[in-house]
Amino acid sequence: MPFKKVDPMDQKKSFLRDYLSSKYYFNSLCESYSISRKTGYKWINRFKELGEAGLDCRTSRPRLLANSVSLDLVAAIVKLRSPTPRAILGAGKIRSELLRTYATEDVPSRTTIHNVLIRQGLVVRRKKRRRTYAVSTKNDPTSCNEIWTIDYKGHFEMGNKRRCHPLTICDSYGRYLLNVTGQYRETTANVKKVLRSVFREYGQPRKLLSDNGRCFASIQSPCGFGGLAYWLIDHGIVPIYSDPGCPGQNGRHERMHRDMKSYCCKPAAKTLSSQNRLLNEFGHFYNYQRPHDELDGKYPGEVYVPSLTSFVEKVKGAEYDEDVIVRKVTSNGAIRWGHDEWVMINSCLKGKRVGLKQISESTYEVYYRRVNLGYYELGDQVESGRYYRLLSDRDFPQRERDRKAKSRKVSDD
Numbered sequence: 001m002p003f004k005k006v007d008p009m010d011q012k013k014s015f016l017r018d019y020l021s022s023k024y025y026f027n028s029l030c031e032s033y034s035i036s037r038k039t040g041y042k043w044i045n046r047f048k049e050l051g052e053a054g055l056d057c058r059t060s061r062p063r064l065l066a067n068s069v070s071l072d073l074v075a076a077i078v079k080l081r082s083p084t085p086r087a088i089l090g091a092g093k094i095r096s097e098l099l100r101t102y103a104t105e106d107v108p109s110r111t112t113i114h115n116v117l118i119r120q121g122l123v124v125r126r127k128k129r130r131r132t133y134a135v136s137t138k139n140d141p142t143s144c145n146e147i148w149t150i151d152y153k154g155h156f157e158m159g160n161k162r163r164c165h166p167l168t169i170c171d172s173y174g175r176y177l178l179n180v181t182g183q184y185r186e187t188t189a190n191v192k193k194v195l196r197s198v199f200r201e202y203g204q205p206r207k208l209l210s211d212n213g214r215c216f217a218s219i220q221s222p223c224g225f226g227g228l229a230y231w232l233i234d235h236g237i238v239p240i241y242s243d244p245g246c247p248g249q250n251g252r253h254e255r256m257h258r259d260m261k262s263y264c265c266k267p268a269a270k271t272l273s274s275q276n277r278l279l280n281e282f283g284h285f286y287n288y289q290r291p292h293d294e295l296d297g298k299y300p301g302e303v304y305v306p307s308l309t310s311f312v313e314k315v316k317g318a319e320y321d322e323d324v325i326v327r328k329v330t331s332n333g334a335i336r337w338g339h340d341e342w343v344m345i346n347s348c349l350k351g352k353r354v355g356l357k358q359i360s361e362s363t364y365e366v367y368y369r370r371v372n373l374g375y376y377e378l379g380d381q382v383e384s385g386r387y388y389r390l391l392s393d394r395d396f397p398q399r400e401r402d403r404k405a406k407s408r409k410v411s412d413d
Contacts, residue, residue, distance in 0.1 A: 012055045015040070016047055069108055069116055076101075077113055081122050083289055084281075086263045091117065093290065096297030139172075139209060139240060145307040147172040147240075148205040149253040150195075152186050152213060153260060159270030166260070166279060167194055170253055172209065175295065176304035177256065177286050178202055180279045182272055188215050188228050196311070199235075203307025207238045209250060217241055218346070222374040222392035227348040233371050234315045259286065317353065318369045324355040325364075334387070343376055343388045366390060 015033050018024055019040075024032075030040045046054030069077075080094045089097070091114040098107045108116075117123045141147040153166040165186050169178040179198045183190050210216035216239075218226035229239040242249040263282045269275035287301040295303050320326055327335040333347030335354065345354060345366065355367040362378040374390040 008057070009055060012043055013052070015043065016055075019044060067119075069112065073098075073102075073106075073108070074116055074120070077116050078120055078122065081117060084285055086266075086282075087285055087290070088262070089290070090114075092293060096291035096293075099297060139207065141173040144171055144174045144176075144303070144305050145203065145205045145309075147207045147209050148178070149209045149250055150191070150216070151211060151250065151253050151257070152215070153257045155186075156261075156265050156268055158268045158272065158275055162272070164268065164272060164275050166264075167191065168253070168257065168260070169194070169198055170256060171205075171300075171304055172252060174300050174304035175252060175256070175292050176300040177283045180260070180283050182275045182279055184272065186213070186215050188226070191215050191228055192231060199311035201306075204235060204237055204309040204311055205307060206309075207240050208232055209240050209242065211242050211247065211250065212244050218348070221346050222390050223372075225346065225348075225373065230346075230348055230352070230368065233369055235312065236309070238371070256286065259290075318355075320353075320355040320367070324357050324367070326353050326355055328353050337388065341388070343390065345373065345390055 011033065015029070015035075018029055019026070026040065027037065030037050033040075043055065076098065077094055080089060080097050082088055091110045094113050095107060095110050098113075114123070139147055148169060149172050150167070150169045153168060155163040155165045158164050162184065164182045165184065166180055166182045167186075167190070168180045170176065171178060179194060181194050212219070212224060214226075216226065216228055217224040218229075221229075223229075224241050225233075225239065232239045247254050260279070260282055263285070264275070264278050269278050287304075288299050291297045291299060327337075329335055329345050329349040329352050331347075331350050333350060334342040334344045335356075337343050343366070349368065352368065354373070357365045357367060359365055359375070363375055364378075365375045366373045374392040376388040376390050378388065
């Protein structure tokens with residue numbers, strides 16, 4: 001006796017009849033027809049939308065193939081591949097550009113565009129990279145001018161055998177490249193000079209994120225603040241830093257550096273002035289010709305708006321509440337406490353006034369304007385003299401280890 005043949009269409013109709021009868025639990029019904037709940041819901045939704053015509057099998061053939069794209073569209077893809085002599089756009093960026101001109105149903109997928117580029121010989125296969133994992137961005141902003149990022153791109157040699165150090169400033173939310181300037185040296189004075197011109201043109205951000213480079217931070221300060229940080233605090237900007245050895249926390253800025261390297265360093269210009277012209281050309285391309293995936297295919301120049309906080313050239317001195325003890329920082333970076341005791345603050349604050357707020361019988365917090373610089377304890381002198389060291393929360397584990405070691409030494413004695 002031959003096996004009975006089962007028609008898929010009859011099975012679908014039988015499944016829908018049983019479902020509409022409301023006599024069976026949905027899980028049991030799917031199990032009796034040997035289908036998953038996801039498949040069952042798929043057929044039900046198609047039946048509600050199109051009736052019995054929605055039960056017909058649909059083709060899984062791709063909507064567009066690389067060898068079926070029209071010649072006009074292929075020409076547009078090839079033209080968008082390299083909008084400038086030094087720039088190269090990938091398949092995703094090319095698709096975002098095509099969506100600005102063509103209807104959505106006429107634009108091929110990212111894979112199809114990539115296959116077109118391969119057929120045209122415009123794709124160079126890269127080496128397989130080691131698998132990486134996503135790193136959460138530190139202080140993810142929600143609006144323009146909430147966080148700016150600043151960094152020095154790794155130096156490279158120009159045609160005159162001198163090194164160029166590009167300083168870049170970018171808005172973290174809008175990905176807008178605010179400034180890119182090539183310099184001969186990485187100094188705090190050069191950073192301040194560039195920041196002043198950027199603040200005058202675009203206004204001020206609320207925070208400025210950087211790494212722990214010597215131009216931006218100080219390893220001797222408990223909070224990492226250096227001369228640049230205190231200058232930013234004077235103008236109402238909060239300096240923040242990524243963790244040491246964690247460039248992924250500023251991944252947006254580092255990704256921009258990768259594009260800048262391929263655009264401006266291969267090959268580099270002969271002189272610093274010609275290199276700066278090339279860097280400015282890249283800035284215009286990055287802001288107004290390169291669509292960004294995180295901005296839904298928009299250019300950074302279409303998203304970014306200048307800050308409403310204008311830059312003030314001269315700032316007033318620090319002011320504190322009445323319950324705060326005010327002390328002036330001497331030329332050696334310390335403040336006097338008592339008759340012959342000193343608290344080491346930071347030499348970058350010499351001549352400035354800091355505030356001391358008592359939080360316990362022997363512990364004081366130190367403030368510069370509204371920013372907490374750390375705290376110190378009166379019973380923790382160093383052996384070389386009556387000096388107290390400014391501490392921060394990250395010093396707590398080390399202080400606990402020192403206390404336990406001291407207690408063990410006393411018990412042994």
